[in-house]
Amino acid sequence: AQTVTQSQPEMSVQEAETVTLSCTYDTSESDYYLFWYKQPPSRQMILVIRQEAYKQQNATENRFSVNFQKAAKSFSLKISDSQLGDAAMYFCAYREETSGSRLTFGEGTQLTVNP
Amino acid sequence: GAGVSQTPSNKVTEKGKYVELRCDPISGHTALYWYRQSLGQGPEFLIYFQGTGAADDSGLPNDRFFAVRPEGSVSTLKIQRTERGDSAVYLCASSLWGSSYNEQFFGPGTRLTVL
Numbered sequence: 001a002q003t004v005t006q007s008q009p010e011m012s013v014q015e016a017e018t019v020t021l022s023c024t025y026d027t028s029e030s031d032y033y034l035f036w037y038k039q040p041p042s043r044q045m046i047l048v049i050r051q052e053a054y055k056q057q058n059a060t061e062n063r064f065s066v067n068f069q070k071a072a073k074s075f076s077l078k079i080s081d082s083q084l085g086d087a088a089m090y091f092c093a094y095r096e097e098t099s100g101s102r103l104t105f106g107e108g109t110q111l112t113v114n115p
Numbered sequence: 116g117a118g119v120s121q122t123p124s125n126k127v128t129e130k131g132k133y134v135e136l137r138c139d140p141i142s143g144h145t146a147l148y149w150y151r152q153s154l155g156q157g158p159e160f161l162i163y164f165q166g167t168g169a170a171d172d173s174g175l176p177n178d179r180f181f182a183v184r185p186e187g188s189v190s191t192l193k194i195q196r197t198e199r200g201d202s203a204v205y206l207c208a209s210s211l212w213g214s215s216y217n218e219q220f221f222g223p224g225t226r227l228t229v230l
Contacts, residue, residue, distance in 0.1 A: 091157050102174070
């Protein structure tokens with residue numbers, strides 16, 4: 001079974017600084033997707049960024065980028081120029097390539113942004 | 116357009132009671148997922164529908180949990196003889212089959228409290 005591990009229960013960053021959230025996963029599959037979701041207190045899960053395993057190039061979305069290391073099964077999220085609105089719980093998630101597959105989530109990292 | 120909606124937003128019930136949680140997916144989305152998120156944890160998969168049928172119900176914890184999607188749109192998660200351990204946020208997500216990444220769009224969840 002696939003597992004996703006986030007080893008940082010809490011992280012904090014100063015506004016305008018950069019922070020990196022860690023995620024490792026375990027799978028025997030070669031094709032899959034990885035995601036980072038943001039969950040503010042409203043509980044709404046919001047997709048931040050995604051990465052296809054077959055792509056070597058790291059995904060970027062504005063201030064958000066990932067460092068995908070397939071051999072090491074590592075998928076970290078870097079948030080640049082942190083903003084107060086970035087404060088939330090962040091979840092790393094894995095999904096098999098097969099359509100309709102479930103998402104497997106990590107335990108989450110609570111990010112605090114200090115003004 | 117409208118996103119995924121879930122009702123009620125909060126539900127408080129007594130141990131042993133029956134509850135129904137409703138999910139309205141994004142119009143036209145053929146795939147629908149239920150997840151359960153316990154306090155301080157990441158969401159855990161419960162069941163996945165493709166159209167009207169449950170394509171994968173392997174995440175349902177026991178036979179007290181049941182879900183239906185009779186017309187391929189709205190889904191209801193039913194919990195019989197509720198227990199205190201059922202207290203959690205129940206998240207629903209939908210996706211469009213065959214779309215890019217089959218991205219899952221989440222609703223705001225129903226917080227269930229069993230007293």
